[in-house]
Amino acid sequence: MDIRFHEKFYTDGLSDKKLASIKKKIKRKSPKINLFLITLPVGKQGILEIYWYPELLQSFYQNMDLEMTVVGIARSRETAFELLKTVIKDIGYDNGQIPVKQFFKECK
Numbered sequence: 753m754d755i756r757f758h759e760k761f762y763t764d765g766l767s768d769k770k771l772a773s774i775k776k777k778i779k780r781k782s783p784k785i786n787l788f789l790i791t792l793p794v795g796k797q798g799i800l801e802i803y804w805y806p807e808l809l810q811s812f813y814q815n816m817d818l819e820m821t822v823v824g825i826a827r828s829r830e831t832a833f834e835l836l837k838t839v840i841k842d843i844g845y846d847n848g849q850i851p852v853k854q855f856f857k858e859c860k
Contacts, residue, residue, distance in 0.1 A: 753808070754819045755779065755789075758856055762790065762824035762839055764831045774825060783809055788832035790824035790839065792856055799850050800839060802832050823856055 757775055766774065777785050787805040794801065800823070807813070808820075824839060826832035843855040 753813050753816050755808075756819060756821050758792070758821050758823045760823060760856055762835050764826045764828075764835055766825065766827075771825070778805065778822075781809060781814075786827075788826045788829055789820075789822050790826070790832060790836055792821040792823060792852065794818055794820060799852050800836060802829075802836060804829075821856070 755778055761771075763771060774785060774787065778787075778789075783806065785805060789803045789805055789808070791801050791803060793799065803820075824832075824835050826835050840850055843850055843852060
């Protein structure tokens with residue numbers, strides 16, 4: 753599994769320095785951080801997904817051939833859901849749809 757970080761990124765108030773450190777630890781697959789990641793849908797359906805980072809270190813996920821794009825990081829489950837609400841509000845609604853793919857264009 754490959755984890756990438758989108759340029760449009762949401763946090764729950766992390767400083768740039770702390771965020772850079774966390775991103776480094778995630779890239780190294782450090783098991784010592786307790787975070788929740790908000791990602792673009794891994795499959796073809798869905799809006800956004802929330803994963804508990806330590807869960808992603810399990811062999812089930814590590815052995816999957818997929819790419820996960822992270823659009824937000826939170827330090828608690830509750831904060832992750834609040835952050836998710838913020839992201840959806842920022843995306844807006846279009847005729848009952850939430851245009852996630854248009855808001856988060858492909859990572860470069």
